[in-house]
Amino acid sequence: MSTKEALKQIFEKLTGTTKWQLDFFIEIFNLTYSIQGRFNFQNLTRYSNLNESTFRRNFQKFFDWLDFNYQLMQLTSLDFQGEVIAAFDCSYIPKSGSKTFGIDRFWSGCMNRVVKGLELSLVCLIDVSTKKAWALDGMQTPSGLSKKEKDEKKTRIDFYLSQLYKCLDKLLAVNYFVADGYYAKSKVFEHITAMDKHLITKLRPDANLRHLYKGKRKKGRGRPKQFAGKVKFDSLLKWTFEGVLQANVEVYSIVVNSPRFSRNLKVVMLYNTKTHKHVLLACTDLNLDAFTIIEYYQLRFKIEFLFRDAKQFTGLTHCQARSKEKINFHFNLSLAAVNMANFQMEINPTIMSMNSFKRIAYNTRFVKHLFKQLSPKAKFNINSQSIQNAIQFGKMWTVRA
Numbered sequence: 001m002s003t004k005e006a007l008k009q010i011f012e013k014l015t016g017t018t019k020w021q022l023d024f025f026i027e028i029f030n031l032t033y034s035i036q037g038r039f040n041f042q043n044l045t046r047y048s049n050l051n052e053s054t055f056r057r058n059f060q061k062f063f064d065w066l067d068f069n070y071q072l073m074q075l076t077s078l079d080f081q082g083e084v085i086a087a088f089d090c091s092y093i094p095k096s097g098s099k100t101f102g103i104d105r106f107w108s109g110c111m112n113r114v115v116k117g118l119e120l121s122l123v124c125l126i127d128v129s130t131k132k133a134w135a136l137d138g139m140q141t142p143s144g145l146s147k148k149e150k151d152e153k154k155t156r157i158d159f160y161l162s163q164l165y166k167c168l169d170k171l172l173a174v175n176y177f178v179a180d181g182y183y184a185k186s187k188v189f190e191h192i193t194a195m196d197k198h199l200i201t202k203l204r205p206d207a208n209l210r211h212l213y214k215g216k217r218k219k220g221r222g223r224p225k226q227f228a229g230k231v232k233f234d235s236l237l238k239w240t241f242e243g244v245l246q247a248n249v250e251v252y253s254i255v256v257n258s259p260r261f262s263r264n265l266k267v268v269m270l271y272n273t274k275t276h277k278h279v280l281l282a283c284t285d286l287n288l289d290a291f292t293i294i295e296y297y298q299l300r301f302k303i304e305f306l307f308r309d310a311k312q313f314t315g316l317t318h319c320q321a322r323s324k325e326k327i328n329f330h331f332n333l334s335l336a337a338v339n340m341a342n343f344q345m346e347i348n349p350t351i352m353s354m355n356s357f358k359r360i361a362y363n364t365r366f367v368k369h370l371f372k373q374l375s376p377k378a379k380f381n382i383n384s385q386s387i388q389n390a391i392q393f394g395k396m397w398t399v400r401a
Contacts (some may be wrong), residue, residue, distance in 0.1 A: 039314070084126065176200055189263060205277070210343075251291065267281070
């Protein structure tokens, strides 16, 4: 199935779309993979018959990217009846300009500090069996939101949670949300449990936790004893040994209470016997297996590959527009293009990487353009061996054993 055929199937299921809009999306997706240089309005016109104002006008229009990505996932091997988890995270996008919507100071993991620019919040689905991530919805974080969790004004955490609620009808089959330690906050625990979902996240190594009291209850008046002292991480006597994850890493688990989050949690400790350091993972599902918690949290990192591919291959950081609508369209187009490329590579396993996929797309566009210039009557079979050799020039080939 080509990109054009996939887009036709998706648009048949979307509401409020037109034939002209379908033609524009076929063109813009092919351009995303086949242009050289930066992905901006000026450069798009160099490789297309459409003019710059056409791109600007269409980027300004609203499009339901959430439903688009969801329909695209229906075409893939993603089995919503199987093990599928949701992950959410943010990525810093470098951008300047005092008139640009959303300019603020955000955390950059690469620079390891707060930097002026934009931020993209992403919700993705991860297939546990194939370990493949698919972007579901991207939203730009507005500027001026409070960073303090308990602020009376709208905070960034409130904005991230509103995005989850927006995606909730597409996440009915998902039971587990995974996020890094930044999202280990009371509001996040409260809202996700209110959705009847479970959260898996990372805790501070010195987290304040209390043992649950399991002794005999005293008779008489008064509230029954609930807790049996603070958890001390230098002693593992009360922890359950689950096994060895890898060399020098032992796994322990325990169900404890968190005063900060006002709830019981299943905490998994990854203890390094060589360095004597530990990592704490927490899950609101008290019955989930410790190694499953570890596996789900490790899969969270798959969202970083979506950010990486979008930045390196589909121009996520190239947007030169300033309005909220155009930036939102650009961000979601970049992520949807990664989804579509992964879908195409899933169908054709001989294409090993995004780099090879883009190389083939560029060569195909160039060959077609070349034959058009030769003669209006020129005809060629794109599937012939000689043409395919030209199209696959520079492609990374699989290594045979």
